[in-house]
Amino acid sequence: MSASHPRPPASSVNAAWQQRSVASVWHPCTQMQRMGEVPPIAIARAHGPWLEDHEGGRYFDATSSWWVNLFGHADARINTALKDQLDTLEHVMLAGCTHAPAVELAERLSARTGHALGHTFFASDGASAVEIALKMSFHSWKNRGLGDKREFVCLRHGYHGETIGALAVTDVAVFRDAYDPLLMRAHVVMAPDARQAAAGESAAEVAQRALAELATLLESRAGQIAALIIEPLVQCAAGMAMHDAAYLREVRTLCDRYQVHLIADEIAVGCGRTGTFFAFEQAAANNEPAIWPDLLCLSKGISGGYLPLSLVLSTGAIYEAFLDDDTARGFLHSHSYTGNPLACRAALAVLDRFDDEPVLQRNRETGALLTAALAARLDGDARIEHVRQRGMIWAFDVREAHAGVRFAERFHLAGRTQGLLIRPIGRTVYLMPPYLLNDEHVAYLAERVVATLNSVL
Numbered sequence: 001m002s003a004s005h006p007r008p009p010a011s012s013v014n015a016a017w018q019q020r021s022v023a024s025v026w027h028p029c030t031q032m033q034r035m036g037e038v039p040p041i042a043i044a045r046a047h048g049p050w051l052e053d054h055e056g057g058r059y060f061d062a063t064s065s066w067w068v069n070l071f072g073h074a075d076a077r078i079n080t081a082l083k084d085q086l087d088t089l090e091h092v093m094l095a096g097c098t099h100a101p102a103v104e105l106a107e108r109l110s111a112r113t114g115h116a117l118g119h120t121f122f123a124s125d126g127a128s129a130v131e132i133a134l135k136m137s138f139h140s141w142k143n144r145g146l147g148d149k150r151e152f153v154c155l156r157h158g159y160h161g162e163t164i165g166a167l168a169v170t171d172v173a174v175f176r177d178a179y180d181p182l183l184m185r186a187h188v189v190m191a192p193d194a195r196q197a198a199a200g201e202s203a204a205e206v207a208q209r210a211l212a213e214l215a216t217l218l219e220s221r222a223g224q225i226a227a228l229i230i231e232p233l234v235q236c237a238a239g240m241a242m243h244d245a246a247y248l249r250e251v252r253t254l255c256d257r258y259q260v261h262l263i264a265d266e267i268a269v270g271c272g273r274t275g276t277f278f279a280f281e282q283a284a285a286n287n288e289p290a291i292w293p294d295l296l297c298l299s300k301g302i303s304g305g306y307l308p309l310s311l312v313l314s315t316g317a318i319y320e321a322f323l324d325d326d327t328a329r330g331f332l333h334s335h336s337y338t339g340n341p342l343a344c345r346a347a348l349a350v351l352d353r354f355d356d357e358p359v360l361q362r363n364r365e366t367g368a369l370l371t372a373a374l375a376a377r378l379d380g381d382a383r384i385e386h387v388r389q390r391g392m393i394w395a396f397d398v399r400e401a402h403a404g405v406r407f408a409e410r411f412h413l414a415g416r417t418q419g420l421l422i423r424p425i426g427r428t429v430y431l432m433p434p435y436l437l438n439d440e441h442v443a444y445l446a447e448r449v450v451a452t453l454n455s456v457l
């Protein structure tokens, strides 16, 4: 214990857990020195969108617990599926064995791509899925005699996870800078983030500028470049930076022209978050046939926020590049818990929800209510800019002149007193709620977010 950690007195059950946590748990994405000012909220139980502490305090989970929870906490259907799976098969290795939850999940995800992405490789966390996609891309080119293609391209302010390989294609300074000397070099090109629009410039025109920069790079180095990795439609960790869907279509065209794989990191934007099950479904122009990336990464919401699960979907062309008598030409990535049956079963329960209920339609309707409720309170508010929405993601930026120091932390703390779990990214305030909004939730969220804003500014 160090004297530099001021501690609140353990006068309550909440405070006792906070103290024990700060003493023993190294919290992620956290300056532990500030835990005195910002102690972790001790959560005892959760139900629907509500998190509850040990003394009955309630918080609306406005960020779906770091974007993973889709149908609320303690969801009856997912709970039932998991209890059944627990008494049937908790885990077995996926090398040399197989099991129904993994097979069914792979089949059903493939079907959702019209079988364009027909092969599923399993892991447990998003960063690993990204690394698997990078390795697959490089190794498949190598197996085809193109071993020089070993460089990767990513977008300005893109985020793909924080292990060493994933961090190499991540361009978020706060996560990256300290470890930069350890990282493989990647090409970073302009993002299509619509907030960069000059006066009179449209989102589509910003995307065109970004595409021109990408085209120039591919023109000169395609022989060395294995893949481009992007977050389709919304660069979430960049501060919910949104772009025009036409960007995806044109990126696909460029990647085809220069023989570069396109990796869609849908870890945050997949599973209905942007209004379609896969964000990439919005890439095709109206009435045009669907287009797909070469590799697609999913994690976060796929297991409903219950268990760690990630996966990479691949085209037949990439998969076939590994088929050979020689083991060394196979895809070599071993992970102990790959295809864990409990996690896969949770994911199947999530897919059941999408199959049996009009999830996306309902989100469009309830989402419109939240959009209207926020607009009624924030329209014309000179303290904020770039009010935006895509599917079940809402965001606005507080202008620099109003934000002041430690804006995100102050907003988060003020949110707690309003019964919200909300964590801005820099000056970006965002909502990424579970897919169960009713009228009461909509009113609560809109009211409390604006009350929080008013108390901080």
Ligand SMILES: *Cc1c(COP(=O)(O)O)cnc(C)c1O
Pocket (backbone or CB within 6 Å): 124, 125, 126, 127, 128, 130, 159, 160, 161, 162, 231, 236, 237, 265, 266, 267, 268, 269, 299, 300
């Ligand atoms: C969260 C996230 C990751 C990393 O996933 P982890 O499970 O945290 O490793 C990668 N890419 C995107 C787009 C993400 O939002």
